[in-house]
Amino acid sequence: MKTGHVPLTHLLLVFILFLLIYRSSQQNEPQICKQCSGTLQNDSFVGQFCFSYAGRIEGRCCLGNETRGRQRITGVDLSNCNLTHVDNLQDASAALIIDLSSNANVNVSDSAFEGFRNLSYLILPADIACPGGNSSWDRVEIREGKHFCEGQRNMCNQPGKMSADCPEYSRCDPYGPGFFECNCADNYHGYKCLREGKFPVFQVFGSLGASTFVLSLLLWFTQRRKAKSL
Template identity: 70%
Template sequence: MKAVHNQRLPPLFVFIICLCIYLSQQEIEPQLCKQCSGTSLNGSAVGTFCFSSNGRITGRCCLGNETSYRERIIGLDLSNCSLTDVGNLQEASTALMIDLSSNSIVNISDTAFKGFRQLSQLILPADVACPGGNSSWDKVTRENGRRLCQGQRNTCIQTGKMSVNCPEYSQCGPYGPGYFECSCADNYHGYKCLREGEFPSLQVFGPLGASTLALSLLLWLTQRRKAKSL
């Protein structure tokens, strides 16, 4: 089991980051959806999942029925894409289902799926092991030349009890197959969550946030002007 330590981000900092992402990535389709030609057909595993989830297929992705500024990838089908290794899949970290079968992949690093908290079904070539090992999944099977990793387990919980030791004043949470993270509890922050009281977000991030926001607004306006002139 591998730990990832983090602390809860201050609300002001989260707001600034979200606003910057909104302005810089508005109306941009995830590039991962275009990595392989063709679309997820209705008869494929991801296509069937997408239909049952009322999602929308674009390229090789199933996008959730969202009302937010950027649609969320809930399914990814990169099967039969002539892949020999797995690159950066972080754009699909919100996916519930991923299909990487029918590719010449020999091995996949566990870190490839670090942060994939919601991943509940992963389809791999038969000779590739499930990330995090079999103990990270409720069910691991092989059929029709594929390996199915189903039901990601909460690494924080073993035999029904919390078994992972996070620092005092913190709590454990899943962070992908075989990974967990320790997040500071309310009213605690800093190294190993030892500092009590609210994080001084305004003093620390105020000046930085203001300059970042101004730069993002300028870039966004420039992009909009260029788009209108085309």
């Protein structure tokens, strides 16, 4: 039986493989979970929620089941993080609970929670109003120096909202606290949902693809002729 040293090329390939695996795992980790130092505490609001829903703790997040190959963030605790502004939380747009309390000088953007359809519990510093106003929540109260916003209301169920802001042949869909969006009803599309019938996907994108191909071919032929004449 012969023995010998492992070839350097094999070691290099193994190193590159481990590096790729590590970078892939780092990219899959939600950045918002590492925005604050420390880990989610079991006795915190989000920690108790995570325990009751049998979630998995990663950094300052509670993770649920995977969705399309990515971990679904169900809870985020960014309390006591010395945050100065909050304007992008889209990594946690599927969250059910978010805690931003104990950040004395934080400024929360009005659009920070746009698209957060599932958000049911939001905890803010006492001087920060609930997004969308009190009418966007079932219960709003201040206690223990925190502003609690509980039970997000469906803005489409507000009296007169659908008829006033969504065009005919469209439906109103909730889009976060204080937000809604108008989507065309079935069998309608186009500007203000005025076109009846299904959107002609193949005709539109087929023509666009053919035009792009012809234009690219023409440019290639023109450049080739110029290159030959030089």
